[in-house]
Amino acid sequence: MRADRDGHDAEFDEFMVSRWPSLVRFAYGLTGDHGHAEDLAQATLAKALVSWSRVSRAEDPDAYVRRILVNLNRRRFRRRRVEERLGGEAPEAAAPDSTDRLDQRATLIPALMELPPGQRAVVMLRYWDGLTETQVAAILGCSVGNVRSQASRALARLRTNPLLHDWSAS
Amino acid sequence: MTDIELALEHHLTHELDQLQPRPVPTEAVHGRARAIRRTRRVWAAGTLATAAVLGTGLSVLNPMGLRLSADGGGNMVTVNAPHTDAKGRSVFSGSEEGKRWSVAVAPGECPSHDGFAEACSGSPGNDPVELAAATSAGSTTTYAVFFRSDIARIDMTLSDGEQVTLLPGTVHGNRVALLVMPPKIGITRAGAYAADGRLVAYSISFQADGVAHLAMWYLPDETPTQPEASGTITGTTPKGQKASVDVHIGPFGFCYTVTQRPTPGAIPATNCRPLTAPGSDDVPPRDLDWVALGGRVDGQANHVDFELSTGTVRVPVVHIGGYSFAVCFEDYGFTVLGKTTYDASGQVIDHTQLPAKP
Numbered sequence: 001m002r003a004d005r006d007g008h009d010a011e012f013d014e015f016m017v018s019r020w021p022s023l024v025r026f027a028y029g030l031t032g033d034h035g036h037a038e039d040l041a042q043a044t045l046a047k048a049l050v051s052w053s054r055v056s057r058a059e060d061p062d063a064y065v066r067r068i069l070v071n072l073n074r075r076r077f078r079r080r081r082v083e084e085r086l087g088g089e090a091p092e093a094a095a096p097d098s099t100d101r102l103d104q105r106a107t108l109i110p111a112l113m114e115l116p117p118g119q120r121a122v123v124m125l126r127y128w129d130g131l132t133e134t135q136v137a138a139i140l141g142c143s144v145g146n147v148r149s150q151a152s153r154a155l156a157r158l159r160t161n162p163l164l165h166d167w168s169a170s
Numbered sequence: 171m172t173d174i175e176l177a178l179e180h181h182l183t184h185e186l187d188q189l190q191p192r193p194v195p196t197e198a199v200h201g202r203a204r205a206i207r208r209t210r211r212v213w214a215a216g217t218l219a220t221a222a223v224l225g226t227g228l229s230v231l232n233p234m235g236l237r238l239s240a241d242g243g244g245n246m247v248t249v250n251a252p253h254t255d256a257k258g259r260s261v262f263s264g265s266e267e268g269k270r271w272s273v274a275v276a277p278g279e280c281p282s283h284d285g286f287a288e289a290c291s292g293s294p295g296n297d298p299v300e301l302a303a304a305t306s307a308g309s310t311t312t313y314a315v316f317f318r319s320d321i322a323r324i325d326m327t328l329s330d331g332e333q334v335t336l337l338p339g340t341v342h343g344n345r346v347a348l349l350v351m352p353p354k355i356g357i358t359r360a361g362a363y364a365a366d367g368r369l370v371a372y373s374i375s376f377q378a379d380g381v382a383h384l385a386m387w388y389l390p391d392e393t394p395t396q397p398e399a400s401g402t403i404t405g406t407t408p409k410g411q412k413a414s415v416d417v418h419i420g421p422f423g424f425c426y427t428v429t430q431r432p433t434p435g436a437i438p439a440t441n442c443r444p445l446t447a448p449g450s451d452d453v454p455p456r457d458l459d460w461v462a463l464g465g466r467v468d469g470q471a472n473h474v475d476f477e478l479s480t481g482t483v484r485v486p487v488v489h490i491g492g493y494s495f496a497v498c499f500e501d502y503g504f505t506v507l508g509k510t511t512y513d514a515s516g517q518v519i520d521h522t523q524l525p526a527k528p
Contacts, residue, residue: 016194016196017194017196020191020194024189025187025191028189037189038192042195042202045203047203108185109185109186123178123182124182127178127179128179128183155174158178164181
């Protein structure tokens with residue numbers, strides 16, 4: 001039993017080491033904050049470890065883990081209290097934190113943070129993970145049509161971003 | 171793929187590849203997983219013992235992901251004083267409709283139960299007490315209750331008349347109490363007390379969509395006199411979507427419920443502060459494609475200009491219950507730059523310029 005557990009853990013450790021960077025980057029695309037991204041990735045892996053026998057047997061363990069991460073991130077937004085900034089300070093910009101080593105000229109991630117969380121998840125799964133609409137729908141638990149419309153709305157909003165605009169123009 | 175999709179793919183890869191994650195936190199992940207397993211084992215054992223004694227009672231995993239086990243307690247809601255266990259963890263426990271719950275939180279870590287995730291994401295504010303809630307329709311509501319530094323105890327009165335006393339434990343350096351409420355019970359009043367037992371302030375909550383909101387705080391000798399009133403401000407977003415905000419006024423303060431219409435099943439979002447602007451940490455529900463901006467304005471106001479990065483929006487003032495409000499409905503993707511309030515003669519009553527973002 002013990003050997004079985006160790007065997008499972010070794011397999012999981014290999015999975016964790018190989019997926020950690022991509023999970024953090026994916027989480028960063030959803031949160032816009034390096035600290036939150038690493039915490040989210042860590043929580044995701046802990047949940048995956050607890051259910052490792054199920055995760056490892058899944059047809060696509062990566063999709064399973066992405067789903068855990070997206071669901072954990074959704075709960076961050078459950079809180080209904082909405083803070084007001086108008087009377088005092090400006091709304092908090094979801095800018096990358098100072099510990100990031102991102103190119104300061106990069107402007108796409110902050111623009112992503114202005115999208116609703118659902119559209120953000122679709123953009124990350126579809127255009128960063130390179131998943132099909134069907135795969136994205138399976139991870140998000142929604143219809144393919146919904147993925148399509150969310151992606152379309154997100155693209156419409158991001159279209160004005162200079163990086164994408166310049167690319168399209170060229 | 172279209173050009174814009176290719177560009178998006180390229181730039182996302184380019185930007186995210188520059189992010190260098192710290193080394194893999196192997197120990198932290200295993201520790202967090204062990205905490206989840208341990209909690210499950212503890213509850214499984216507790217359930218078996220209870221079932222043996224009572225001949226009934228099975229472990230329930232409620233929709234919030236919180237382990238509950240049957241208990242013979244008579245109160246709808248109980249909360250035990252948090253304590254620190256031998257491993258230095260803050261242990262929170264209580265019961266909800268006779269079902270016990272318990273959560274142990276190690277220093278620097280977050281509660282392993284998703285329902286209490288708010289305890290890590292929130293923080294105390296200027297008010298004596300801040301509530302952060304997580305709920306799902308028809309299910310229990312979990313609250314993380316944040317204590318301001320001068321508050322030592324909170325007494326809550328529930329809608330069934332029960333009294334619950336909350337004492338703080340520690341989560342992520344904050345003084346917090348955790349609370350689980352059944353769907354049919356609300357919080358009607360919260361009193362915040364100093365260490366010497368003196369009542370510092372009290373608040374009457376506004377209950378909406380299964381969640382209590384604390385808006386206005388009164389000093390012990392103050393009596394709420396605000397008359398009750400409500401009304402709806404409707405509008406249309408730039409994309410032609412019908413939008414509305416229900417305004418509730420009462421001794422609890424001013425609370426707003428934002429609804430997207432006619433989206434079937436859209437979840438209303440309630441808050442007891444002036445309305446939101448995008449980019450803050452809190453966001454409206456995913457069903458909303460727009461945000462409501464504004465709130466209460468000067469009684470002399472006739473109209474308000476909201477200066478946004480996308481242009482200036484002029485909004486007429488609406489009167490509800492003797493108060494004045496200016497609310498506009500905007501699609502995402504703007505930054506609020508300022509607000510100018512005018513009276514009927516066109517004179518500026520108030521101008522707020524927001525600091526430019528770095």
